[in-house]
Amino acid sequence: MADSQLQKRLFLDIPTAFLLLFFVLPLVALVVLSFWQTENYKIVREWSTINYRTLATEKAYVTFFVRSLVMAVAVSTTLVVLSWPIAYFIVRYGGRYKLIFSLLLVIPFLSGEVLRLIALQGMLGPAGLINGALVKLGAAPLRFIMYSNVASFIALLYLYLPMVVTTVYLSLLNFDFRLASAASACGAGRLQVFTEVIWPLNLSGTLVGFMLCFVPTLSASLVPRFLGGPNGQLYGMSIAQQFGESGTWALGAAMGVVLFLFSALALVTLSFGVNLRRTGFTGLGRQ
Amino acid sequence: MKPKTTEALIKWLLAAFLVLAYVFLYMPIVHILFASLSTRPNFPYPPELNFASYSRLYNNSVYQSAFANSLIIATCTAVLATVTGFLATVGVLRFGGRRALFYAVLFAAPLFVSEILLGISSMSLYYLAFGIQGNMVTAIIANSVHCFSFSFLIMAALLYRYDWRMNEAAIVCGASPMRAFWEVMLPLTWSGIMGSLICAFVLALNGLDISFYLLGATPTMPSVAWGALRYGVKPELYALSTIINFAVFVAILGLYLRIRSEARKNRRRASTAA
Numbered sequence: 001m002a003d004s005q006l007q008k009r010l011f012l013d014i015p016t017a018f019l020l021l022f023f024v025l026p027l028v029a030l031v032v033l034s035f036w037q038t039e040n041y042k043i044v045r046e047w048s049t050i051n052y053r054t055l056a057t058e059k060a061y062v063t064f065f066v067r068s069l070v071m072a073v074a075v076s077t078t079l080v081v082l083s084w085p086i087a088y089f090i091v092r093y094g095g096r097y098k099l100i101f102s103l104l105l106v107i108p109f110l111s112g113e114v115l116r117l118i119a120l121q122g123m124l125g126p127a128g129l130i131n132g133a134l135v136k137l138g139a140a141p142l143r144f145i146m147y148s149n150v151a152s153f154i155a156l157l158y159l160y161l162p163m164v165v166t167t168v169y170l171s172l173l174n175f176d177f178r179l180a181s182a183a184s185a186c187g188a189g190r191l192q193v194f195t196e197v198i199w200p201l202n203l204s205g206t207l208v209g210f211m212l213c214f215v216p217t218l219s220a221s222l223v224p225r226f227l228g229g230p231n232g233q234l235y236g237m238s239i240a241q242q243f244g245e246s247g248t249w250a251l252g253a254a255m256g257v258v259l260f261l262f263s264a265l266a267l268v269t270l271s272f273g274v275n276l277r278r279t280g281f282t283g284l285g286r287q
Numbered sequence: 288m289k290p291k292t293t294e295a296l297i298k299w300l301l302a303a304f305l306v307l308a309y310v311f312l313y314m315p316i317v318h319i320l321f322a323s324l325s326t327r328p329n330f331p332y333p334p335e336l337n338f339a340s341y342s343r344l345y346n347n348s349v350y351q352s353a354f355a356n357s358l359i360i361a362t363c364t365a366v367l368a369t370v371t372g373f374l375a376t377v378g379v380l381r382f383g384g385r386r387a388l389f390y391a392v393l394f395a396a397p398l399f400v401s402e403i404l405l406g407i408s409s410m411s412l413y414y415l416a417f418g419i420q421g422n423m424v425t426a427i428i429a430n431s432v433h434c435f436s437f438s439f440l441i442m443a444a445l446l447y448r449y450d451w452r453m454n455e456a457a458i459v460c461g462a463s464p465m466r467a468f469w470e471v472m473l474p475l476t477w478s479g480i481m482g483s484l485i486c487a488f489v490l491a492l493n494g495l496d497i498s499f500y501l502l503g504a505t506p507t508m509p510s511v512a513w514g515a516l517r518y519g520v521k522p523e524l525y526a527l528s529t530i531i532n533f534a535v536f537v538a539i540l541g542l543y544l545r546i547r548s549e550a551r552k553n554r555r556r557a558s559t560a561a
Binding site: 007008010011012014016018019022023025026029032033043082085086089090092093099100103106107108110111112113114117118119120121122123127128129132136158161165170211212215216218219221222226236239240243252259260263267 | 293298301302304305308309311312313314315316318319322329330371372374375377378379381382383390393394396397398399400401402403404405407408409410411412414415416428429431432435439444485486489490492493494495496500509512513516524525527528531532535536539542543546547
C-alpha cells in the first residue's frame with residue numbers, strides 16, 4: 001500500500017511540480033513585472049498601475065485589442081463551420097482510411113508557423129501563385145489578398161484548420177452513432193437528428209476546438225507582422241514590439257496579463273458548455 | 288429510394304469539401320516544392336528540376352549553426368516533454384482516481400496559454416530571478432512546457448485502453464517493476480511514445496515564439512528563416528521549407544506504418560483467441 005502511494009506521488013507530483021515551476025511561476029513573474037516600470041531599457045522596481053492606465057487610455061492599444069478580438073472570433077467561428085463537414089466525413093465515411101485522413105492533417109500542422117507563412121506568402125503575395133496566374137491570364141491582381149486583414153484572416157485559417165478539424169474529429173470518433181440511428185428510427189428528420197442529437201452531444205469537443213484556435217489567434221504576432229500590411233497591426237504583434245524594438249518590458253507584461261486574463265475569462269465562460277468526458281481527448285469517457 | 292439518393296448526395300458533397308480542404312492545406316506546400324526546384328521561384332510553372340537553391344542552402348554557414356542549435360533544442364525538448372508527459376499520462380489514467388479530471392485539466396492548461404505569453408513570462412521570470420535573459424537550457428524548458436501538453440494528450444489518447452493488469456502479471460511472475468516497464472509496457476505503448484516524440488521534436492524545431500524570447504542572439508532555424516523573410520524571401524528558404532516538410536512526412540509515414548502493424552497484430556491475436 002505504501003509502495004503504491006509512493007508510485008502515485010511519483011507519477012502525479014513530478015509533472016505537477018514541473019508545471020508549477022516552469023508554467024505557473026513565470027506567469028506570476030509576468031504579473032509582478034506588469035506593476036513595475038521600464039525606463040531607458042532598465043527595470044525600475046516601483047509599484048504602480050500606470051501601465052494598465054496607459055493601456056486603457058491610449059487609443060492605439062484599444063484599437064489593436066478590438067481588432068484582434070474581432071479577428072479571433074471570426075477565425076474561430078469560420079474554422080468550426082469548416083471543420084465540421086470535414087471531420088464528419090472522415091468519421092462516417094472514412095472507413096479504414098480514417099487514420100490516413102487524420103494523419104494527413106498533421107503534416108501541414110507540424111511544418112511550423114514560419115515555414116507555413118513562407119508557403120502562404122508564395123500563394124497570396126504580389127508575385128505569388130494566385131496573382132501570378134491572374135496576371136498571366138491578363139487579369140488584374142487581387143489587391144485585397146496582399147498585405148491586408150483579409151490576408152491575415154486567410155493565413156490564420158490556414159494555420160489552425162488542422163487543429164480544429166482534429167478536435168472535432170476526436171469528439172465525433174468517440175460519439176456513438178447508434179444514438180443518431182435511434183433518433184431517426186423514432187421519426188426524427190435528418191436536420192432534427194443533427195440539431196437535437198449530434199450537435200449538442202459533440203458541443204464540448206467543438207468548444208475545445210474553438211478555444212484552441214481562439215487563444216493563439218488572439219495573440220497572433222507573426223501573421224499580422226508579415227501579411228497584415230499597414231492597417232493590420234494586432235495586439236500580439238504589439239506585445240512583441242514592447243519586448244523587442246521599444247524595450248518597454250513592463251508595458252508589454254501588462255499587455256500580456258490583459259491577454260491572459262481575457263483568454264481565461266473566455267475559457268471559463270465557454271467551459272460551462274464543456275463536459276470534458278465528452279471531448280474524446282483523454283479517453284476519460286470510456287472508463 | 289429517395290432517402291438513399293439524399294444520403295449519397297450528402298456523402299459526395301462532403302467528400303468534395305474534404306478534397307477542397309486538403310487542396311487548401313497542401314497547395315502552398317506543393318507550390319514551395321516547385322519553387323525550390325525552379326530557376327524562377329516566383330512563378331515556377333511549368334515545374335523544373337534544378338537543385339541550385341539546395342546547394343546554396345548547404346553551403347550557407349548561418350543556416351548550419353542555426354540548424355545545429357535547433358536540433359539540440361528539439362531533441363532535448365522531445366525527451367523532456369515525453370518523459371514528463373508519460374509520467375502525467377500514467378498518473379492520470381492509473382492513479383488519478385477521483386481527481387483524474389482535475390489533473391487532466393491542469394496538464395492540458397499550457398495548451399490554452401499562447402506561445403508568446405509562455406515566452407515573455409518565462410523571460411520575465413529568469414530576468415527577475417537571475418538577471419539573465421535566457422540561454423539554451425531555459426529555451427528547452429519553456430518549449431517543453433508547451434510540448435508537454437501535446438505529449439500528454441497524444442499518449443493519453445493512445446494509452447487509455449492499456450490494461451494495467453499486464454504490469455501486475457509481470458511483477459507477479461517475478462519481474463522487477465523496472466523490467467515490467469521495459470519488457471511489457473514499453474513495447475505495447477511504443478506508438479504513443481513515438482507520436483509524442485515526433486510531435487514535440489517537430490514543434491520545438493519549428494517554434495519561433497518561445498525560443499525567440501529566451502535565446503537572445505543565439506540563432507535557431509525559425510529565427511534565421513524569420514530574419515530572412517523580412518528582407519525578402521529567397522529560394523534557399525523554399526529549399527529549407529521543403530526539406531522540413533519532407534522530413535515531417537517521412538516521420539508521420541513511419542508512425543502510420545507502426546500503428547497499422549500494431550493494429551494488425553492485435554486483430555490477429557484477437558482472432559486466434561476467439
